[in-house]
Amino acid sequence: MAILKILKYGDPVLRQKAKEVSKISKKIKTLIENMIDTMYANNGVGLAAPQVGESLRIFVIDVSKDNEPYNPVVFVNPKIIKKDGAICVKEGCLSFPEAFVNVRRYSDVKVKALDINGRPFVLDAKNGELMAYAIQHENDHLDGVLFIDHSRNIFEATEVLKANNLPQLEDDKLLNEADLEELILQKEAADKDKER
Numbered sequence: 001m002a003i004l005k006i007l008k009y010g011d012p013v014l015r016q017k018a019k020e021v022s023k024i025s026k027k028i029k030t031l032i033e034n035m036i037d038t039m040y041a042n043n044g045v046g047l048a049a050p051q052v053g054e055s056l057r058i059f060v061i062d063v064s065k066d067n068e069p070y071n072p073v074v075f076v077n078p079k080i081i082k083k084d085g086a087i088c089v090k091e092g093c094l095s096f097p098e099a100f101v102n103v104r105r106y107s108d109v110k111v112k113a114l115d116i117n118g119r120p121f122v123l124d125a126k127n128g129e130l131m132a133y134a135i136q137h138e139n140d141h142l143d144g145v146l147f148i149d150h151s152r153n154i155f156e157a158t159e160v161l162k163a164n165n166l167p168q169l170e171d172d173k174l175l176n177e178a179d180l181e182e183l184i185l186q187k188e189a190a191d192k193d194k195e196r
């Protein structure tokens, strides 16, 4: 077991597109086990291999609560095969210590991947549950995309990054998510109607 060093925002590896894993060797298994240990040591919900300097298509997620047993899920060569709905969530990232920003996400995703033994599985995460947006967050890391690229309010994101002494937003990386934004606005309006 080893706790790995987590790269911080500004490190170029975080912007690289990661490579597929061709074989789950002993070395890859050790990397995955160390990633799980590193995630727990930092109280994270998820961790992607590029965050520990390995540009490979692997991430781990554990959405269990504090009073529940550990339940790590390993994703090797994941592919999001379906996405639907929209939500706004406040996310953080172990590569952005203490910085939490509102981002746009799909509320439902279906992902297929290999587990640590190379067995394929499909996972459905719905209704904006933590697993649904954690998968999107971690999968993005494999393509060099970071959660702040999904910022819903660039003024908020700018302030949060500044307050935490992190590098500023990269304007050319910001994603135009007009369709997601429209769905989120509709949902917010419907929620407000319900309150009346």
Ligand code: ZN
Pocket: 092, 093, 094, 095, 137, 138, 141
């Ligand atoms: Zn992250």
